[in-house]
Amino acid sequence: MTPVAASRVLVLNSGSSSVKYQLLDMRDGSRLAAGLVERIGEETSRLKHTPLLGGGSEAREQNRPIADHEEALKAVAAELAQDGLGLDSPELAAIGHRVVHGGKFFTQPTVIDDAVLKEVERLIPVAPLHNPANLTGIRTAMTLRPDLPQVAVFDTAFHTTMPESASRYAIDVKTADEHRVQRYGFHGTSHAYVSRKTAELLGRAPEEVNVIVLHLGNGASASAVRGGVCVDTSMGLTPLEGLVMGTRSGDVDPAVIFHLMRVGNMSADEIDVLLNKKSGLIGLCGDNDMREIRRRIDEGDQEAQLAFDIYVHRLKKYIGAYYAVLGRVDALAFTAGVGENAAPVREAAVAGLEELGLTVDGELNSVRSDEARIISPEYARVAVAVVPTDEELEIAQQTYALVAPPEVRNA
Numbered sequence: 420m421t422p423v424a425a426s427r428v429l430v431l432n433s434g435s436s437s438v439k440y441q442l443l444d445m446r447d448g449s450r451l452a453a454g455l456v457e458r459i460g461e462e463t464s465r466l467k468h469t470p471l472l473g474g475g476s477e478a479r480e481q482n483r484p485i486a487d488h489e490e491a492l493k494a495v496a497a498e499l500a501q502d503g504l505g506l507d508s509p510e511l512a513a514i515g516h517r518v519v520h521g522g523k524f525f526t527q528p529t530v531i532d533d534a535v536l537k538e539v540e541r542l543i544p545v546a547p548l549h550n551p552a553n554l555t556g557i558r559t560a561m562t563l564r565p566d567l568p569q570v571a572v573f574d575t576a577f578h579t580t581m582p583e584s585a586s587r588y589a590i591d592v593k594t595a596d597e598h599r600v601q602r603y604g605f606h607g608t609s610h611a612y613v614s615r616k617t618a619e620l621l622g623r624a625p626e627e628v629n630v631i632v633l634h635l636g637n638g639a640s641a642s643a644v645r646g647g648v649c650v651d652t653s654m655g656l657t658p659l660e661g662l663v664m665g666t667r668s669g670d671v672d673p674a675v676i677f678h679l680m681r682v683g684n685m686s687a688d689e690i691d692v693l694l695n696k697k698s699g700l701i702g703l704c705g706d707n708d709m710r711e712i713r714r715r716i717d718e719g720d721q722e723a724q725l726a727f728d729i730y731v732h733r734l735k736k737y738i739g740a741y742y743a744v745l746g747r748v749d750a751l752a753f754t755a756g757v758g759e760n761a762a763p764v765r766e767a768a769v770a771g772l773e774e775l776g777l778t779v780d781g782e783l784n785s786v787r788s789d790e791a792r793i794i795s796p797e798y799a800r801v802a803v804a805v806v807p808t809d810e811e812l813e814i815a816q817q818t819y820a821l822v823a824p825p826e827v828r829n830a
């Protein structure tokens with residue numbers, strides 16, 4: 420009997436107090452199960468597991484204390500086993516881990532070994548919130564299935580193609596190099612997936628197409644992608660730079676920080692919290708959910724309107740900047756929670772940019788759908804598109820491409 424090639428990939432996204440997961444079958448990219456463990460280490464942890472095999476069935480929920488990532492992953496493994504999809508299954512080909520910071524050297528998905536773990540650990544100073552949690556997830560998964568390939572897919576990898584003119588800050592070179600201060604960019608898995616899907620939507624090869632991608636979720640970033648290759652992105656050393664986000668300020672004059680230290684008597688940690696957690700939309704109007712902001716605007720709320728206007732103004736500046744970086748733009752793609760759902764944001768972001776060939780069709784823009792779609796009129800020089808992102812599928816595909824036997828990969 421010919422052995423069946425293992426075709427399943429478990430995707431793990433480990434945060435500091437949460438683990439999100441999906442199990443996919445790479446023969447057709449279908450989901451077999453998905454879920455989330457949150458509030459790990461707190462009194463009321465929660466595990467929500469959704470079986471998706473064969474049309475799926477009711478989600479199962481557990482509300483009980485889950486002490487750490489090891490207990491969380493064991494609970495996930497038990498849920499999967501209950502659906503006949505246990506981690507001990509010979510059909511599981513690999514586990515793909517989202518790793519936020521891969522620094523300069525991880526330009527590709529990478530099979531994890533001790534050297535890789537060490538390097539991810541070495542990057543903790545530039546990603547103090549994310550990399551430790553990612554490492555905990557990887558180490559736990561390795562103890563559960565030590566024989567299985569574990570692959571790291573880095574959020575920064577897609578951006579490592581940026582030329583130095585875009586990735587270097589104009590600060591003293593020696594100081595920058597000593598502390599690895601440069602622009603890395605994040606959300607790379609999403610920018611890679613969406614830029615490729617956008618080319619597909621246009622019926623063209625990614626190599627032929629220049630795309631500006633706007634990933635607008637709670638975190639938000641823009642990228643300029645020339646022929647499938649990232650040439651600039653709005654996040655920098657950390658995910659704080661660039662667009663106005665749910666709770667992050669995006670670009671500010673760096674002197675704001677010295678001013679708040681000297682005149683406002685704030686510590687570095689306090690300013691860190693201010694700019695990452697209490698700024699952006701929530702700092703401007705008290706809400707970070709675009710649905711709520713639109714509702715308030717409809718009721719005539721001026722504070723919400725100003726927050727919206729600042730958000731859109733920043734978007735427009737980045738569209739203009741990346742238009743200039745690319746020289747020729749074939750498509751502008753909106754993705755993530757706000758980008759996929761908020762028609763008023765899309766409309767406002769391109770309003771007045773007709774001279775650049777950018778415009779949306781009001782009717783197409785207002786259609787709600789989970790499908791990738793073009794929302795610009797046929798005559799428009801630049802296609803404006805809504806392209807739902809799928810970071811889990813991208814991580815699974817990148818993982819599988821690395822571990823699948825060649826005869827399966829090339830089938």
Ligand code: ADP
Binds near residue numbers: 636710756760
């Ligand atoms: P995350 O960065 O947490 O992954 P998402 O991509 O899921 O974020 O985006 C979450 C955000 O999407 C919410 O905070 C909300 O502002 C926005 N959002 C979700 N649905 C809608 C909607 N129907 N209309 C407007 N905004 C929406």
